[in-house]
Amino acid sequence: VSTATKIAQKKFDNCIMNASGVWCYDEKELSALDKSEAASFVTKSGTLESRKGNPKPRYFETDLGSINSMGLPNQGLEYYLNFVNKVQEQNPNKNYFVSCTGFNVQEDVLLLEEVKKSGFKGIVELNLSCPNVPGKPQTGYDFETVDMILQTVFENYEGLLGVKLPPYFDIVHFDQMAKILNKYPLTYINSVNSIGNGLYIDEEQEKVVIKPKNGFGGIGGDYIKPTALANVHAFYQRLDSRIQIIGTGGIKTGRDVFEHILCGASMVQVGTALMKEGPSIFRRLTRELEAIMRSKGYEKLSDFKGKLKYMN
Ligand SMILES: CC(C)(C)CCc1c(C(=O)O)[nH]c(=O)[nH]c1=O
Numbered sequence: 492v493s494t495a496t497k498i499a500q501k502k503f504d505n506c507i508m509n510a511s512g513v514w515c516y517d518e519k520e521l522s523a524l525d526k527s528e529a530a531s532f533v534t535k536s537g538t539l540e541s542r543k544g545n546p547k548p549r550y551f552e553t554d555l556g557s558i559n560s561m562g563l564p565n566q567g568l569e570y571y572l573n574f575v576n577k578v579q580e581q582n583p584n585k586n587y588f589v590s591c592t593g594f595n596v597q598e599d600v601l602l603l604e605e606v607k608k609s610g611f612k613g614i615v616e617l618n619l620s621c622p623n624v625p626g627k628p629q630t631g632y633d634f635e636t637v638d639m640i641l642q643t644v645f646e647n648y649e650g651l652l653g654v655k656l657p658p659y660f661d662i663v664h665f666d667q668m669a670k671i672l673n674k675y676p677l678t679y680i681n682s683v684n685s686i687g688n689g690l691y692i693d694e695e696q697e698k699v700v701i702k703p704k705n706g707f708g709g710i711g712g713d714y715i716k717p718t719a720l721a722n723v724h725a726f727y728q729r730l731d732s733r734i735q736i737i738g739t740g741g742i743k744t745g746r747d748v749f750e751h752i753l754c755g756a757s758m759v760q761v762g763t764a765l766m767k768e769g770p771s772i773f774r775r776l777t778r779e780l781e782a783i784m785r786s787k788g789y790e791k792l793s794d795f796k797g798k799l800k801y802m803n
Pocket residue numbers: 512536559560561562563564618620621622684685709
């Protein structure tokens with residue numbers, strides 16, 4: 492078992508944290524996560540320069556989830572590295588994640604050089620749902636570009652690195668992506684990001700509910716749990732066991748956490764439900780998961796991780 496995997500497995504003892512983009516924009520939000528029962532935190536995806544993001548309203552909550560077109564508002568990668576390095580010093584036994592995203596491979600390389608220069612000891616999450624060159628689909632749906640980015644990134648970066656993936660909906664896409672991902676010393680993959688370009692309508696006003704992109708935005712919450720579970724399990728079936736899987740999407744109860752782990756996740760992230768409930772959700776989810784494990788006689792995650800049964 493590679494050192495990276497051993498370290499990563501150690502890192503994933505506890506299993507519930509925030510999803511990038513939610514409650515992680517600045518020091519205030521990140522400190523609240525650090526004080527909560529969350530196992531760790533991940534920052535909003537940092538870019539080379541800070542960004543204001545899209546005009547508001549750019550986030551909207553529904554009974555079943557959320558829609559967002561934030562436009563990557565963030566303080567810039569340097570801000571997050573400075574803060575997380577400080578927190579990491581004070582909590583050496585916790586391992587933190589910094590998310591980043593470039594708008595092309597050159598930027599990705601620059602971002603990772605910045606990470607290296609800062610002496611960051613935690614885990615980098617490269618957000619592959621980032622935009623690509625105009626006229627091409629988002630990076631995560633452009634397989635040759637994903638391959639090229641990972642090839643280039645791993646030529647220079649030796650630290651712990653995972654990728655945040657968009658959801659896939661075709662078995663051949665799972666096969667093609669897994670084939671690419673297995674070529675690289677990835678610490679983990681994080682499945683799934685929001686389901687892109689959904690549309691939620693205010694029927695009474697006959698109008699969209701967010702301003703950017705004529706109301707089109709990424710969908711999170713209950714709507715995406717079946718897709719998230721399928722992506723986690725599809726990659727669990729296909730990836731080398733050295734690559735851990737973080738399950739994200741549709742988690743709001745201990746049952747949802749249990750199901751993600753049953754599909755093969757070593758750790759889970761919470762987005763929409765965290766936005767609605769706040770950091771106290773981590774205590775509730777941990778208690779609910781422990782109750783389910785007790786009722787089934789499980790003592791640790793590996794007792795049921797990836798053990799989803801099929802119909803014979
Ligand atoms: C959608 C992008 C702006 C290209 C990346 C940042 C991002 C955003 C965002 O900042 O709008 N929202 C998501 O649900 N997922 C993401 O990965």
